[in-house]
Amino acid sequence: MTQPLASVSAAADYYRAEFAALDASFLRNGDGAACLRRRSSLVDTLVTGLWSLLGGADRPIALVATGGYGRRELFPYSDIDLMFLCPDARVESLARDLIRTMSQSLWDSGLRASTLTRTVRECDRFSVENFEFTLSLLDRRLIGGDPAPYGLLKEKVLPALMAREADAIRRLLQKSLHDRYARFGGTIFHLEPNVKEAPGGLRDHHAAQWWTALMRIRDTKEWPVPPDLAPDPEVQAAVEFMTATRCFLHLRAHRDENILSWHAQDEAGAKSIGLETGGTADPAYWMRTYYRHARTFSRSVAPLLEQQPPARPFFARRRRKLTIEGTPFVVADGRIDLEDQETNIDPESMLRVFAEIAEQGSRPTVRAESAISDALPMLNLHLPEGPFLRAGLQRILLGRHAAQALRTMHTLGVLEMLVPEFHGIDALVIRDSYHRYTVDEHTFLTIENVHALRDTAQDWERRFAGLLDEIDRLELLLLALLLHDTGKASRSGDHTMQSAELAEAVLDRLEFESEEREIVLALVRDHLAMSAALRRDIFDPETLRALAEKVATPMRLRMLCLMTYADVRAVNPEALTPWKAENLWQLFIATSNWMDRNVDEERYHASVDPAVLRRITALVPDRKEELQRFLEGLPQRYVQTCLPEQIRAHLEMSSRLDQHPAQLSLRKTRHLFELALIAKDRPMLFADIAGTLSALGMNIVKAEAFANDAGVVVDSFLFADSFGTLELNPSEFGRFTQKVMDAVTKRTSVDGLMRARRHLHMAPIKMRVETRISFDDTASSASTVMQVVAQDGPGLLRTIASVIATLGCDVRVALIDTEGELAVDVFYLTESNRPLEDSLKARLAEELALSIQTLRPAAALAR
Amino acid sequence: MQKIEAIIQPSRLDAVKEALIEIGVDGMTILEARGHGRQKGHTEFYRGREYTVDLLPKVKIELVVHDEAAEKVINAIVTTARTGHIGDGKIFVSRIDEAIRIRNDERGETAL
Numbered sequence: 001m002t003q004p005l006a007s008v009s010a011a012a013d014y015y016r017a018e019f020a021a022l023d024a025s026f027l028r029n030g031d032g033a034a035c036l037r038r039r040s041s042l043v044d045t046l047v048t049g050l051w052s053l054l055g056g057a058d059r060p061i062a063l064v065a066t067g068g069y070g071r072r073e074l075f076p077y078s079d080i081d082l083m084f085l086c087p088d089a090r091v092e093s094l095a096r097d098l099i100r101t102m103s104q105s106l107w108d109s110g111l112r113a114s115t116l117t118r119t120v121r122e123c124d125r126f127s128v129e130n131f132e133f134t135l136s137l138l139d140r141r142l143i144g145g146d147p148a149p150y151g152l153l154k155e156k157v158l159p160a161l162m163a164r165e166a167d168a169i170r171r172l173l174q175k176s177l178h179d180r181y182a183r184f185g186g187t188i189f190h191l192e193p194n195v196k197e198a199p200g201g202l203r204d205h206h207a208a209q210w211w212t213a214l215m216r217i218r219d220t221k222e223w224p225v226p227p228d229l230a231p232d233p234e235v236q237a238a239v240e241f242m243t244a245t246r247c248f249l250h251l252r253a254h255r256d257e258n259i260l261s262w263h264a265q266d267e268a269g270a271k272s273i274g275l276e277t278g279g280t281a282d283p284a285y286w287m288r289t290y291y292r293h294a295r296t297f298s299r300s301v302a303p304l305l306e307q308q309p310p311a312r313p314f315f316a317r318r319r320r321k322l323t324i325e326g327t328p329f330v331v332a333d334g335r336i337d338l339e340d341q342e343t344n345i346d347p348e349s350m351l352r353v354f355a356e357i358a359e360q361g362s363r364p365t366v367r368a369e370s371a372i373s374d375a376l377p378m379l380n381l382h383l384p385e386g387p388f389l390r391a392g393l394q395r396i397l398l399g400r401h402a403a404q405a406l407r408t409m410h411t412l413g414v415l416e417m418l419v420p421e422f423h424g425i426d427a428l429v430i431r432d433s434y435h436r437y438t439v440d441e442h443t444f445l446t447i448e449n450v451h452a453l454r455d456t457a458q459d460w461e462r463r464f465a466g467l468l469d470e471i472d473r474l475e476l477l478l479l480a481l482l483l484h485d486t487g488k489a490s491r492s493g494d495h496t497m498q499s500a501e502l503a504e505a506v507l508d509r510l511e512f513e514s515e516e517r518e519i520v521l522a523l524v525r526d527h528l529a530m531s532a533a534l535r536r537d538i539f540d541p542e543t544l545r546a547l548a549e550k551v552a553t554p555m556r557l558r559m560l561c562l563m564t565y566a567d568v569r570a571v572n573p574e575a576l577t578p579w580k581a582e583n584l585w586q587l588f589i590a591t592s593n594w595m596d597r598n599v600d601e602e603r604y605h606a607s608v609d610p611a612v613l614r615r616i617t618a619l620v621p622d623r624k625e626e627l628q629r630f631l632e633g634l635p636q637r638y639v640q641t642c643l644p645e646q647i648r649a650h651l652e653m654s655s656r657l658d659q660h661p662a663q664l665s666l667r668k669t670r671h672l673f674e675l676a677l678i679a680k681d682r683p684m685l686f687a688d689i690a691g692t693l694s695a696l697g698m699n700i701v702k703a704e705a706f707a708n709d710a711g712v713v714v715d716s717f718l719f720a721d722s723f724g725t726l727e728l729n730p731s732e733f734g735r736f737t738q739k740v741m742d743a744v745t746k747r748t749s750v751d752g753l754m755r756a757r758r759h760l761h762m763a764p765i766k767m768r769v770e771t772r773i774s775f776d777d778t779a780s781s782a783s784t785v786m787q788v789v790a791q792d793g794p795g796l797l798r799t800i801a802s803v804i805a806t807l808g809c810d811v812r813v814a815l816i817d818t819e820g821e822l823a824v825d826v827f828y829l830t831e832s833n834r835p836l837e838d839s840l841k842a843r844l845a846e847e848l849a850l851s852i853q854t855l856r857p858a859a860a861l862a863r
Numbered sequence: 864m865q866k867i868e869a870i871i872q873p874s875r876l877d878a879v880k881e882a883l884i885e886i887g888v889d890g891m892t893i894l895e896a897r898g899h900g901r902q903k904g905h906t907e908f909y910r911g912r913e914y915t916v917d918l919l920p921k922v923k924i925e926l927v928v929h930d931e932a933a934e935k936v937i938n939a940i941v942t943t944a945r946t947g948h949i950g951d952g953k954i955f956v957s958r959i960d961e962a963i964r965i966r967n968d969e970r971g972e973t974a975l
Contacts, residue, residue: 535873580895586916
């Protein structure tokens, strides 16, 4: 504009015309930054023109833009923050009418002006109530009028004020950030986010800029210059995207609109708003880009969101630093930093740092994060793999703050470097009103939900917390959660199968053993099985049968239950209602009980399961018939829970029964020992093994006893070496197995061995368990199912098995389980190959109760 | 206007919703519920602890319709919710005196 404004109405016309051109320009090129600069210049022209028109040019008053206007970031329908800066109160008083007329003229011109009048002296006052005004002065800019009061403000008043009050302003800035985050649930993930105020919005960027400016003033006592505040390329890209998005929202709604509604997302995608590529974009892809940039903004204010440590007395001010062993990193006050700036980071150091975050919840400083990011290209050349990476990941996953560590790894690019399969779900949006989070954030939340169970106060969640203690390989469940939705990257087809394929590649690289690999793959593949079952009648035996068949083992059922709990809870904050959680729990216990009660019913038969036979026959191709005979009549559970290699080993053992009536094998698992017995069945066999193990100081944790149609028993005992006999003395393996063999072949009296350990019966117990014995005649057509719940202790299993044998009952299947001091033992019993008569059941219950009571006299109960 | 409250098995919800949409029902409210009639529930044991399932999971559907549509709605629900087993649920019908659309204060049957 070359001519001064002739009138207010001319100003209004001018503004309208220029604004229309601005609108059309944005529509053409989508350049948000240019739109802001253009409107800022337009408003500058209008303000100075009107001020001149009204005779303000002669007054000693400065026109100062503040806030967004001061930054030259005027969005199309944002208010104008304008300050009339007077040298003193007398000038202010004399200009009152003029300023009022000016404000009115701005409104009449079509501008929403938020004006205020201050003297230079008033700008020097700071209070909590005017904190935001003081903050807005960080972005002040002279646009017209008398430069003298502005010069005083800029050169003298503001530097002194900021230097004096920088700490107070920073604390208030932090508080306002905390409050804003709390208002929006502390998350960037909203289905219809507010691009200005929500976490990850433009306000975060402003807060980061103010923080940087205040820190610079505090540290250097100098006002920051633009290069000091220049954002890094990642932040700059986020600024450009968010700016374009907010301009789009304003111009679309013709008002100061900042909510990215569902329809707005569709349109933004169609117009590729903020994207470097032209054409149209899928709304889900567009929102993915939004969340990536929101994450960048949110990360930039992460240091502000951390609680400041409480002020320490002077003598304690020296911070205690702890080195993270084997790394160049130190931890002080919960922050991880580099001891020495010039240092090389190796893969082991990197994994240890993230383990520290996972285990302690420590946060890396910006410097530490930058060092890790800078080291990535070199780390990529020496990528950790195999057991080393597996151990590192395991330690991270098992940490209480695993989700925090994984998020940091993801942000820095480390997670995708170690697990490239994760790349496909980075900021991936599932665009419906049910899925609130992007797929990567959802994944981290599932892991967070599992760990959070340990601290839950809700009754309906505590029962799921109890399952945590029953899972002895929690890292496998957590790994399955990490990989369970990676298949969603393909966007079509069954994501569970695709996730399983991707998981297979990961497990190959980590060199997992076949048993553990199978567990993780099954969890990933079937992670929706319980959710699907919840949509059916959860008390229908057919529903239970189908689910039990799919999960195959009680351990996998527990893992799947927890997985389902964590998965549903991470969809959105309201997804897992107490109602749904209760149904999940009921489905779990009904299926668990169904599995235990139907072990006897579901027997292997080659004619029914040729596929199973083929899988195992592949290992012993020349012994197909022998294998068939061995498997015939064993419970399906045996075939489903044992690996083909284990079944082959058992077949080998059974083939040697002609030479020796009992075959044993002993192996160490991760935390326990496993004894396998293949033998010709005889009375009291199970009781004798149980008694011998107990007499040798072993604590039986689990046991399963099966028999095939040929009368060969396949028993397995999982036990803890209470006294470390085998753990500390590997040479004792041979003696141990010999003693067990002597008991099996009756060369040794088990009762004699037990007497030597009788003193253990008197050890005090911590939790009293009431003995409960129940029978079920409906679970099996061929046998009676008896469940014994009792106080666990040395000799319990032998006692129960002895009573069963003494009363002439045969054990077709035994499922033994313990949790701490609680023993839950399930037996499938027959008498003369038939289910038990009522009279026999009554006698059994009576004698068992008496024998168990005798085993743990009242004197041994803890007070 | 009539209010129809149907308590059904959760496993039948999807089918009932589809059936209602098919006959032109626009709005409904779904509530998670627990209850029992003659289907009393049972007791399960897990790790020695007793869990009594005496209130079974149900879903309640509520909708208000024009008088002439009520019978069609009831038939749709009965047909799709029925399994033939105890526990299928019940439908209750009551009269509604007034309906008001909050957004624009529209009243009466046109507010439905």
